[in-house]
Amino acid sequence: MPSNYSSSTFDELKWVIQIRRTLEEEQEDDEDYGIPVAIFKVPKLLMESDPHSYIPQLVALGPYHCWRPELHDMVRLKLSAAKRAKKFSSTNLQFHDLVEQLLKLEQNIRACYHGYLDLNGETLAWMMAIDASFLLEFLHVYAGKFEILQRVPSRMSHLMDHAGTKPAHNAVLRDIIMLENQIPLFVLRKMMEFQFESSQQSDEILLSMMIGLFTELSPFNTTDGIPEIQISDCAHLLDFLYQMIAPKSKEASEINEIPNEIEQSPQISYRFKQFLKRLISYTKRAMQSQHIKTIARLPWTILSTIPPFTVLKQPAEILFFREQQEPREEPEPQNLKSNANRPPLTEEIAIPSVSELSKAGIRFSPSHGGISTITFNSQTGTLYLPTARLDVNTEATLRNLVAYEASSGIGALVLTRYTELMNGIVDSEEDVRLLREGGVIVNHLKSDEEGAWMWNGMSKSIRLSRVMELDKVIEEVNEYYNGLWRVKMGRFVKEYIYSSWPLIALTTVAWFLFLIALQAFCSLFGCFRALPSKRS
Structure with a gap:
């Protein structure tokens, strides 16, 4: 670094060079247009509730936590996994050849991350290749049904010998499913292609490993069957787990529909179809909001006050605003209607x-x-x-x-x-x-x-x-x-008896004190002797 440049100035120059190169670089493949952001920073409100569940404690995957000093101990194990991946490869490619292929996908990788990546392209490519090697070696234990991976468990022993198998295994499991610790799934697929001759075979093995991971981590019973999901439709491991666990609501399936001619067109890429689905989803959600409906009704509300249009008011409202008129057939209290339309807080x-x-x-x-x-x-x-x-x-x-x-x-x-x-x-x-x-x-x-x-x-x-x-x-x-009658009775007792109990107790105590005072007064002044006798 030149002596007349400070470290902050050098960082600014490096940032400007990176941004300029990114903006001037033309996208080589139009098929990758519209890659959705899928790897986010955990929202601050959630992070503050329990940082331990969102911040990796043992291993960093990807760029968000790669420079944390407390995670550097795992770098040696990640490099060992990269060396074994090279030996395990059935192709003639060298590891740096894989890095070169990932370097071509630099813009696609960056597009997946929501946060800005202050890394040059070569550093990012090497990081992805090494982290993917480590992750795939860890996941190999879940694909034991494949004969080609029968010798993987002995390789996995190198991974956990340093910290005790089960605790370290669970720690890595928690780290690899954290949102900020995800790496794009197409990087894993590229790595599998590096290890196996057939892309179909590599996808099959990768899917088997991901299903094994799902079985290990899913909080729910999977006896009702494993959903069929294409790994090409998943952004990363956490997205795969989400698609396997979360049911697709009827509302979501309706708003994400796109015309069949677009869905079935081979000329339109999957990424662009996903972009269209998201655009349609946001548009329909906006059109269904109460504010948009009110704005849409405003011109007709004004026109309906003009005499020539008053005769058309009722049929037009039935045809065009029926959805808003139907609830009026069954009137409800205003507070209940407002609560039904308003999303409830936690x-x-x-x-x-x-x-x-x-x-x-x-x-x-x-x-x-x-x-x-x-x-x-x-x-x-x-x-x-x-x-x-x-x-x-x-x-x-x-x-x-x-x-x-x-x-x-x-x-x-x-x-x-x-x-x-x-x-x-x-x-x-x-x-x-x-x-x-x-x-x-x-x-x-x-x-x-x-x-x-x-x-x-x-x-x-x-x-x-x-x-x-x-x-x-x-x-x-x-x-x-x-x-339920027992609930109603319990509430009655609580509201009308328990709530009145302090008043009853206060009245009883006051009456008791009055009687004691009266007795003391009469014992001193003989008020009972002053009363007329029955004999008289």
């Missing part, structure tokens, strides 16, 4: 705890499926919930899935709403015990109290959302619970 989820529901006679039963199987049977008074497995990885998995769901804007916050529901019904270890005895929770934590802490800690949300299916279940449970 703190506003009003539902009794498991203990309260159980005392009222409501039962809990496993639904043998995912979140989409949450239902309430009002005939039997049974709330069906998916079997949730609680272990040392569950909280980090759910938290990062919720953070990704909120940051990506991929649709309704289904997982967020589920965690809010569980936070609403679980208040104490007694609630966890009842759910565990009912088969809704399989608790591998040290105690039921830890399970209650986990659910109660997941109460932060960065944006509001209504999930029709889950909110309907919450309303049904509350309606059933509030209609």
Whole structure:
């Protein structure tokens, strides 16, 4: 560095050079147009609630945490994995050849990250190649059904010998599913192509490893089958887990539809189709908002006051504004209508705890499926919930899935709403015990109290959302619970007897003190002797 340049000036020059080169560089392949951002920084509100669940503690993957000094111990193991990847390759390519291929994808890699990457292209390519080697070697343990990988477990032993196998394995598991620790899935696919001759075989093995990871980390019972998902449709490992776990709501499936001629056209790339889906989603969501509907009605409201148009007012409203007129057929209190249209806050989820529901006679039963199987049977008074497995990885998995769901804007916050529901019904270890005895929770934590802490800690949300299916279940449970005679009687006693008890007690004490004072007065002045005798 020249002596007349300070370090800050040098950094500024480096930034300007990088930005200028990025802006002047032409995109070589139009197929990559519209690559969506998929690797986000965890929102501050969520990060502050539990940093340990979002910040990697053992290994950094990708650029967000690569320079943290406390994670440098794993660099040696990552380099060892890169060396073994070279030996394991069935092609004649050298490792630097793979780096050169990733260097060509530099702009695609940068496009996946929401945060600015203050790295030059060569550094980024080497980082991706080495981190991908480490990640794939770790994931190989989940693809044991392939004979070609039978010798992988002996290679994995090099990875964990330094810290004890199980604790270190769980620590790496938690790190690799963190939102800020993701690397693009197409980098992993490129690395697999480097190791195997057939891209079809490499995709099959990679999918097998990702399904094994899903089976290991999924908090829900997977006995209802494994969803079929193409890895080419996934942005990274966390996105794959999300697509496997989160049900696709009816609303999301409707707003993401694109015309068949576009969907089936081979000339239009997948990335551009995804861009169109997101554009259609945002547009439809905006058009369905109450503000847009009000603005759309404004010109007609003005025209309908002009005499020539008054005769057309009623038929026009039936044809064009029927959706807004239908609710008027069943009038409701204004406060209920406003609450129904307004997305509720996390703190506003009003539902009794498991203990309260159980005392009222409501039962809990496993639904043998995912979140989409949450239902309430009002005939039997049974709330069906998916079997949730609680272990040392569950909280980090759910938290990062919720953070990704909120940051990506991929649709309704289904997982967020589920965690809010569980936070609403679980208040104490007694609630966890009842759910565990009912088969809704399989608790591998040290105690039921830890399970209650986990659910109660997941109460932060960065944006509001209504999930029709889950909110309907919450309303049904509350309606059933509030209609039970024992609940009504309990509320009557609490409101009219317990609430009046202080007044009754005060009146009794005052009367008692008055009698004592009267007795003392009469004993001194003989007021009873002054009364006329019965004999007289």
